Amino acid sequence: MQTAVEVDNLVRRYGDFVAVDHLSFEVHPGEIFGLLGPNGAGKSTTIRTLMGIFPPDEGEVRVLGTSPRAAQPRVGYLPEERGLYRDLQVVEVLLYLAELKGMPRHKSHRRALAWLERVRLLDWANERVKDLSRGMQQKLQFIASLIHEPDLVVLDEPFQGLDPVNVALIKGLIRDLAESGMTVMLSAHEMSLVEALCDRILLINKGQAVLYGSLREIKRAYAGQTINLSSPDRLPDIAGVTHVERVNGSYRLTLADAQQPADVLQNLLTAGVTIDAFEVAAAPLEEIFVSIVEARDELD
Amino acid sequence: MNWTRILTIARHEYLTNLRKPRYLIFTLSVPALALLTVAVGTVFGSEALAALESQLVPENQVVGIVDQTGELLPVLPAYDESIRAYDDEAAGRTALQEGTIRVLYVFPEEFIETGAVTVVRLDAGNSFDAPTFIIGEYVRERLLAERLDPDLQARVLNPLRTTTEITLDGSDERTGDASSLLADFIVPYMFALLLAITIFSSSGFLLSGVAEEKGSRVIEILLSSVTASELLTGKVLGLGALGLTRIAFWVASLGGLAYLGAQVSPLPSFVSLEGVITVDLLVLSLVYYLLGYLIYSLLLGAGGALGGSVQESQQIGSLVSLFAALPLYLFAFTITNPNAPIVRIVSYFPLTAPTAMVVRLPFGTIPPIDIAISIGVCVLTLPLIVWGGAKVFRAGLLNYGKRPPLAQVLRMIFR
Numbered sequence: 001m002q003t004a005v006e007v008d009n010l011v012r013r014y015g016d017f018v019a020v021d022h023l024s025f026e027v028h029p030g031e032i033f034g035l036l037g038p039n040g041a042g043k044s045t046t047i048r049t050l051m052g053i054f055p056p057d058e059g060e061v062r063v064l065g066t067s068p069r070a071a072q073p074r075v076g077y078l079p080e081e082r083g084l085y086r087d088l089q090v091v092e093v094l095l096y097l098a099e100l101k102g103m104p105r106h107k108s109h110r111r112a113l114a115w116l117e118r119v120r121l122l123d124w125a126n127e128r129v130k131d132l133s134r135g136m137q138q139k140l141q142f143i144a145s146l147i148h149e150p151d152l153v154v155l156d157e158p159f160q161g162l163d164p165v166n167v168a169l170i171k172g173l174i175r176d177l178a179e180s181g182m183t184v185m186l187s188a189h190e191m192s193l194v195e196a197l198c199d200r201i202l203l204i205n206k207g208q209a210v211l212y213g214s215l216r217e218i219k220r221a222y223a224g225q226t227i228n229l230s231s232p233d234r235l236p237d238i239a240g241v242t243h244v245e246r247v248n249g250s251y252r253l254t255l256a257d258a259q260q261p262a263d264v265l266q267n268l269l270t271a272g273v274t275i276d277a278f279e280v281a282a283a284p285l286e287e288i289f290v291s292i293v294e295a296r297d298e299l300d
Numbered sequence: 301m302n303w304t305r306i307l308t309i310a311r312h313e314y315l316t317n318l319r320k321p322r323y324l325i326f327t328l329s330v331p332a333l334a335l336l337t338v339a340v341g342t343v344f345g346s347e348a349l350a351a352l353e354s355q356l357v358p359e360n361q362v363v364g365i366v367d368q369t370g371e372l373l374p375v376l377p378a379y380d381e382s383i384r385a386y387d388d389e390a391a392g393r394t395a396l397q398e399g400t401i402r403v404l405y406v407f408p409e410e411f412i413e414t415g416a417v418t419v420v421r422l423d424a425g426n427s428f429d430a431p432t433f434i435i436g437e438y439v440r441e442r443l444l445a446e447r448l449d450p451d452l453q454a455r456v457l458n459p460l461r462t463t464t465e466i467t468l469d470g471s472d473e474r475t476g477d478a479s480s481l482l483a484d485f486i487v488p489y490m491f492a493l494l495l496a497i498t499i500f501s502s503s504g505f506l507l508s509g510v511a512e513e514k515g516s517r518v519i520e521i522l523l524s525s526v527t528a529s530e531l532l533t534g535k536v537l538g539l540g541a542l543g544l545t546r547i548a549f550w551v552a553s554l555g556g557l558a559y560l561g562a563q564v565s566p567l568p569s570f571v572s573l574e575g576v577i578t579v580d581l582l583v584l585s586l587v588y589y590l591l592g593y594l595i596y597s598l599l600l601g602a603g604g605a606l607g608g609s610v611q612e613s614q615q616i617g618s619l620v621s622l623f624a625a626l627p628l629y630l631f632a633f634t635i636t637n638p639n640a641p642i643v644r645i646v647s648y649f650p651l652t653a654p655t656a657m658v659v660r661l662p663f664g665t666i667p668p669i670d671i672a673i674s675i676g677v678c679v680l681t682l683p684l685i686v687w688g689g690a691k692v693f694r695a696g697l698l699n700y701g702k703r704p705p706l707a708q709v710l711r712m713i714f715r
Contacts, residue, residue: 051524
């Protein structure tokens with residue numbers, strides 16, 4: 001299966017400053033991939049390289065099986081720093097940007113109206129962009145990145161400045177896009193949204209990859225050997241469990257090294273403990289993010 | 301380079317700027333002004349100039365004189381309405397007080413020897429107003445009236461009534477009276493000025509457009525769809541066509557108005573285009589417009605990309621405009637002698653040549669070598685400007701924040 005994005009040892013410098021330092025990762029077709037990192041980590045530079053705006057100084061980048069520049073018509077882009085033609089009508093902006101991506105006007109006009117309806121902006125189609133609220137402009141820019149039916153869409157901070165209702169709307173649309181087969185690459189600071197949407201993530205700090213892989217596996221790996229257990233019973237000593245604590249009416253069990261959760265579950269049942277809920281704990285992404293970035297900063 | 305995308309950008313730039321009020325107002329104002337002139341000429345006919353004059357000068361033009369020399373009276377019949385004689389200064393002062401006359405000139409006995417005269421006014425006013433010229437003309441005419449034969453007197457008073465100007469090789473011949481001086485000045489002046497302004501305004505649209513796109517960050521979306529070179533080329537083509545549209549509209553509307561006006565009533569000679577705006581001049585002006593526009597727009601586009609804000613981009617653009625406008629500062633030299641050495645020199649540099657030639661062309665015959673050199677330097681420099689301008693444009697577009705120093709700009713070009 002061809003990868004949607006393939007980055008191999010990417011390096012990008014600004015003068016003496018290395019913004020992206022030998023970065024490698026892949027994005028699979030149809031997945032929602034999260035590109036995370038603190039401010040100044042090199043996310044936007046990486047994205048601009050993928051979009052063909054910057055050439056890489058070193059390394060290789062392939063997008064949809066070709067060079068970033070050649071892939072441009074098949075890629076949609078919502079940049080972090082937003083802006084539109086303020087004096088143009090909403091629909092005119094969409095048609096112009098779609099036409100630059102190679103979509104004929106008659107086709108893009110129909111799609112523009114359909115998308116405007118989907119994000120509840122149809123009544124504003126013939127208004128000037130400057131008359132739209134910030135949130136409306138945000139939604140307009142979101143659909144501007146999708147109007148030409150791309151195979152890959154790169155969304156840099158798509159939820160920035162949106163109210164909870166519109167966050168939910170955009171979140172739903174992103175899920176729909178992925179379900180329709182589009183690959184979504186997402187950069188966001190709201191970790192809860194990344195957790196809710198992304199299949200896999202790449203965390204970068206100071207231009208380097210510090211965490212990469214399946215979000216579920218990463219969360220489990222960083223949760224340590226921890227199990228959350230709900231039970232009305234008082235727990236006896238269980239083989240393989242080194243520490244037990246009560247958290248909000250539940251138990252949190254810390255397992256011995258190399259102890260498998262399934263074995264502990266068997267031990268609990270053997271000991272006659274009534275089990276209402278049993279869950280291998282996963283660390284919140286935000287905690288993982290903060291702990292890794294802080295640990296790296298301390299090392300430096 | 302993808303020409304479909306370039307033409308999309310060109311069309312977008314053309315249509316969006318065509319609708320801008322500042323473009324429409326300036327484009328429509330020129331034919332509107334011409335229409336007004338034709339309308340005045342049509343309504344007032346030969347009285348148009350007199351009507352115009354009556355709006356500009358005071359109603360009472362009568363001058364009083366007190367002649368103590370015995371040489372200036374009686375008043376010549378031609379001046380009956382404009383000059384009134386008084387026996388003494390007291391009578392003249394009374395007439396001035398009553399408003400019968402506008403100003404009183406007292407010529408003492410020794411006036412012929414000294415030329416000294418006393419002028420009495422109601423209040424301190426402009427001493428170079430219309431009566432000053434009337435009385436000067438009258439004194440000359442009156443003193444010569446009985447001393448010279450009429451022809452000789454006419455030549456003394458108006459030595460060069462008509463002039464026929466020819467070139468040494470006979471390639472040009474023009475005959476005119478006093479009013480053709482106006483035609484020789486006003487029409488070429490307006491032509492040169494409007495063309496120069498069109499070059500600057502079309503290039504200025506490019507600068508402000510790039511600065512706005514960079515400031516609003518639209519540029520990032522554009523560059524994810526097109527290359528910087530495609531973007532620059534599209535903008536240059538679209539806005540160049542916009543400038544040509546303005547020129548074509550002016551030529552068509554002014555030509556049409558001149559033709560229609562001439563059918564209704566003879567136009568005042570100072571608005572006549574005949575013999576002043578020739579086909580040669582139009583073709584050459586078009587060539588210099590295109591060269592000037594390409595050079596200035598590429599430089600201004602690069603300048604616009606360098607600025608961190610619209611204001612900063614305009615500051616950078618003003619440096620380019622300073623060079624481009626240099627020939628306009630030499631206008632005074634150009635209109636008296638379009639082949640003056642300093643004017644010729646600025647025609648040999650690519651940054652000043654287009655404007656210099658646009659200004660020179662309407663004011664006389666330009667040596668063919670100057671035309672060849674000026675076009676040559678522009679054509680030869682253009683690829684360099686395209687190459688360097690595109691590099692700076694590309695590098696400057698995503699250079700947010702502070703304006704890069706000159707050393708960094710040079711690195712952008714030669715990297």
